[in-house]
Amino acid sequence: MAIHVKNNIRWVGQRDWEVRDFHGTEYKTLQGSSYNSYLIREAKNVLIDTVDKKFSRDFIVNLEQEIDLNTIDYIIINHAEEDHAGALSELMARIPNTPIYCTANAIDSINGHHHHPEWHFITVKTGDTLDIGNGKQLIFVETPMLHWPDSMMTYMTQDAVLFSNDAFGQHYCDEHLFNDEVDQTELYEQCIRYYANILTPFSRLVTPKINEILGFNLPVSMIATSHGIVWRDNPTQIVEKYLEWANDYQEDRITIFYDSMSSNTRMMADAIAQGIHDTDPAVAVKIYNISRHDKNEILTQIFRSKGVLVGSSTMNNVMMPKIAGMLEELTGLRFRNKRASAFGSFGWTGGAVDRIQTRLMDAGFDISLSLKAKWRPDGDALADCREHGRKIAREWALHPLTTPTIPVTINDKPTTGATETQSQSMICNVCQWVYDPALGEPLQNVAPGTAWSDVPDSFLCPGCALGKSVFDPM
Numbered sequence: 001m002a003i004h005v006k007n008n009i010r011w012v013g014q015r016d017w018e019v020r021d022f023h024g025t026e027y028k029t030l031q032g033s034s035y036n037s038y039l040i041r042e043a044k045n046v047l048i049d050t051v052d053k054k055f056s057r058d059f060i061v062n063l064e065q066e067i068d069l070n071t072i073d074y075i076i077i078n079h080a081e082e083d084h085a086g087a088l089s090e091l092m093a094r095i096p097n098t099p100i101y102c103t104a105n106a107i108d109s110i111n112g113h114h115h116h117p118e119w120h121f122i123t124v125k126t127g128d129t130l131d132i133g134n135g136k137q138l139i140f141v142e143t144p145m146l147h148w149p150d151s152m153m154t155y156m157t158q159d160a161v162l163f164s165n166d167a168f169g170q171h172y173c174d175e176h177l178f179n180d181e182v183d184q185t186e187l188y189e190q191c192i193r194y195y196a197n198i199l200t201p202f203s204r205l206v207t208p209k210i211n212e213i214l215g216f217n218l219p220v221s222m223i224a225t226s227h228g229i230v231w232r233d234n235p236t237q238i239v240e241k242y243l244e245w246a247n248d249y250q251e252d253r254i255t256i257f258y259d260s261m262s263s264n265t266r267m268m269a270d271a272i273a274q275g276i277h278d279t280d281p282a283v284a285v286k287i288y289n290i291s292r293h294d295k296n297e298i299l300t301q302i303f304r305s306k307g308v309l310v311g312s313s314t315m316n317n318v319m320m321p322k323i324a325g326m327l328e329e330l331t332g333l334r335f336r337n338k339r340a341s342a343f344g345s346f347g348w349t350g351g352a353v354d355r356i357q358t359r360l361m362d363a364g365f366d367i368s369l370s371l372k373a374k375w376r377p378d379g380d381a382l383a384d385c386r387e388h389g390r391k392i393a394r395e396w397a398l399h400p401l402t403t404p405t406i407p408v409t410i411n412d413k414p415t416t417g418a419t420e421t422q423s424q425s426m427i428c429n430v431c432q433w434v435y436d437p438a439l440g441e442p443l444q445n446v447a448p449g450t451a452w453s454d455v456p457d458s459f460l461c462p463g464c465a466l467g468k469s470v471f472d473p474m
Contacts, residue, residue, distance in 0.1 A: 002066050003177050005038065005230060006222060007159050012063055013037040014051040015173050022083075022171060027197055028296050031190055032173030035083055036226050038163060039066060040156065043133020044073040048154060048163050049226060053086030060090050069094050074130065076138070077102040078165040079151050080109030084226055089114045101130065103142055106150035124152070126212075132156075139218075143167065143209055145202050153213070160221040162213075168238045169225035170194040180233035187229065191238065194227075195245050196303035197296050200333045206246035210239060248337035250306040252398050253284035257298050258311030259291055259320035264345035264376050265311045271382045272309060272343065272371075274429055275389020280401055283393065290322045299329065307339030307396045308365070310356050314344060317351035327356065331363040339396050340365030343388070345373045368395055379469030382429075422451045426471040433463030435471065 003011040013036040019029050035051035037059070045067060051059045063069065069091070075098055077085050088110065092098070099120045102110065107121050124130075124140040131137050139155040146167055154163040170190035174182045199206065223231040223238065231238055256273060260266045266289065273285045288298045302308050310327070312319040319327075340363075342356035350372050357370045371388045373381045394401060426435040435441065435455070440448040441462065446455055452471070459468050 001062070002039070005177070005224065006161060006232075008041045009156070009159065009161060009224075010039045010041075010066065011036060011177060011224075011230070012039045012047075012059075012066055014055045014059060014062075015175075016052065016055070017173050019171075027171070028294055029171040030294070031171065031186065033083075033171040033227050034173050035086075036169075036224065036228075036230075038224055039063070040132065041067070042136055044131075045071050046074045046076060046130075046132055046138070047072050047091075048076045049078055049084050050087035050091060052083045056087040056090035059087045060094065063091075072098055074098070074132075075100045076154055076163075077106055077110065078154060078163060079148060079226065080106045080113060081148060082113060084165075085110060085113070089116070092116065092119060101140070103144075103150050103152050105144070105148075106152075109148070109150045139216075141213055141216075145205055146209060147198055147202055155216075155218055157218075160219040161224055162218075162220050162222070162235075163224045165226050166198070167225075168223050168231065168242065170228035172228040174229065177230050178232045179229045179235075182229060190228065191241065192245070192304070193296060193300045195242065196300040197333075199242075200303060200335065203246040203248075203334075203336070206242055210243060210246075245303075249303065250337055251284070251304045252282065253286065253301070253305045254307050254309065254392070254396065255286050255288070255298065255301045255305045256309045256311070257288040257290050257293075257323075257326070258344075259289065259313065259323050260311070260345070261313045261315065261320075262345075262376070264373065265313050265343070267377050267382065268343055268345060268371070268373055268385045269309070269311050271377070271385035271429070272389040272392070275386035275391075276393040277389075278386065279390040279393035280397055282399070283397075290320075290326055295326065295329075298326070299333065302330070302335065302338070303333075305338065306398060307341070307368075307392070309341050309343060309392070310360065311343045312352045312356060314346035314350050314352035317349050319344075319352040319355050323352075323356065324359075327359040327363065330365075331359070334364060336364065338365055339368055341368040341392060342370040343372070343385075345375065345377065347375060350374070368392060379467055382466070382470055386429075424452060425474040426452050427474050428461045428463055428466070428470055429472050433461050434474065 005011050015034045017032045019033050022029055037050050038048040040046040099122050101122050101124050104123045111117050126142045128140045129137045137157045141153045143151045151165055153165050172190040176182050223235045256269050258265045258269045269287050276285050286301050312323040340360040342353045344353045353370050353372050361367050437451055440446040440450050
C-alpha cells in the first residue's frame with residue numbers, strides 16, 4: 001500500500017514487523033523496521049531506493065499497482081546496502097535499460113551484490129542536479145561513511161524534501177509514517193539507539209557534513225529517511241540532535257556492565273553502584289549483566305554516559321568471553337570524552353581486570369584505577385567496593401558535590417544516620433534482603449521481637465550468606 005508523502009511523492013516501501021536482527025545479529029531491532037522507498041511522479045517518474053531483498057516480489061507487485069514500471073524514467077540509489085537496494089535485481093529484470101543514478105563507490109557496491117555491470121549507471125557527485133520537470137530538480141549530496149563509502153542524500157527542490165538515506169532514521173516500525181503521529185518517547189529512544197550503535201564511529205564526519213548541507217541554504221520541509229518515520233513536524237529537530245550527539249555527547253550518568261561465574265562480580269557491581277549513589281545521588285547509574293541484557297541497549301547507555309565500569313570474573317587468567325566481545329565493539333565505536341574503570345573477582349589468579357583495563361585504554365577511554373576482589377567478597381571487600389564507588393563519583397563528577405554523611409557501624413550500631421530502635425528494620429546492602437525485628441529469622445533461631453543489636457554475630461543474610469556488617473538501617 002502506497003502512502004501520500006507530499007504533492008507528487010508517495011511512499012512505496014515495506015514494513016517489517018518481524019525483523020529482530022540487522023548487520024548479521026549485531027543490531028537488535030526490537031521495534032521492527034521499515035524499508036522506505038519513494039516514488040516521485042512529475043514530468044519524469046523517479047524511484048528513490050528499493051527495499052530489502054527478501055521483500056523483492058512484494059515490492060514489485062505493490063509498485064506495479066502505482067505505476068507502469070516501463071514509465072519509470074530514473075532510479076536513484078542513495079545507498080547500495082541490501083536493505084536499500086535489495087530489490088534492484090528483481091526490478092531491473094523488468095526494466096533493464098532504466099538509468100541508475102548513484103555515487104562512484106555505489107557502482108562497486110551494487111555490482112558486488114547484484115553482479116550486473118551492464119546496467120546503465122550514471123555517476124553523480126555533490127552539487128550535481130537532475131531535472132525532473134515542472135520546474136523541479138533533484139540535487140545530490142555525497143555523504144561518504146555516513147555510514148558506508150557509497151552513501152549520498154537527494155534533495156528535491158520546491159517540495160523541499162531531503163531524502164536522507166540512513167541519516168536521521170531509526171529501526172522503528174509503525175503503521176503511521178510521520179513523526180508527529182507516533183509515540184514520541186519510543187521515537188526518541190530508537191533514534192538515539194540508532195545513532196549510538198551505527199553512527200557513533202563517524203561522529204567526526206557528521207558535523208562538517210551537516211554544516212555543508214546547511215551551507216546550501218536550502219529550505220527543508222520534510223526529511224524522508226530510509227528507515228522508520230518521515231520527519232514532517234519540525235523536521236530539523238533531528239538535525240539538531242545529531243549535531244548534539246556528534247559533539248562528544250554525555251549525560252550525568254554512569255553505566256556498569258559485567259559478567260560473572262558465581263555472582264561475585266555482580267556483588268561488586270552492586271556495591272560500587274551504592275558507593276556512587278552515596279556520594280552523588282543525582283547521577284543516574286545503570287547496571288547490566290552482559291549475558292542477560294540487550295547488548296545494543298548497553299551500548300546506547302554507554303553512549304549517553306560520562307563513564308563506564310566494566311567487570312569480569314577471571315577465567316583461565318583472562319576475562320569472560322562476552323566481556324571481551326563487548327570491549328571489541330567499544331573499540332570499534334570509538335566513543336570520546338568518557339571515563340572508564342575495570343573491576344572483578346578472582347580466585348587463584350586475577351588476569352581479567354588488568355586485561356580489561358588495557359583494552360579500555362586502547363578503546364580511547366580516560367582510565368581510572370581498577371579494583372579486584374579475591375573469591376566471594378566479604379563485608380570488608382564490599383566496603384572497599386563502596387569506597388571505590390565513592391571515589392569514582394568524586395573523580396567523575398560533573399557538578400560540585402557536598403560531602404554526604406555515610407553511616408558507619410561499630411558493634412552493629414550506627415554512629416551516624418538513623419538511630420536504631422527496637423523496631424528498626426535492617427536491609428542487606430548487597431542483596432536487599434530485609435530483617436524485620438517483628439518477624440525475626442526462625443531458620444537461624446532468631447525469635448520474633450529480637451532487636452538487631454541482639455541478633456547473634458554469627459547471623460548470615462538468608463539472601464547472600466554474608467554477615468551482619470553488610471546490613472544498614474532501613
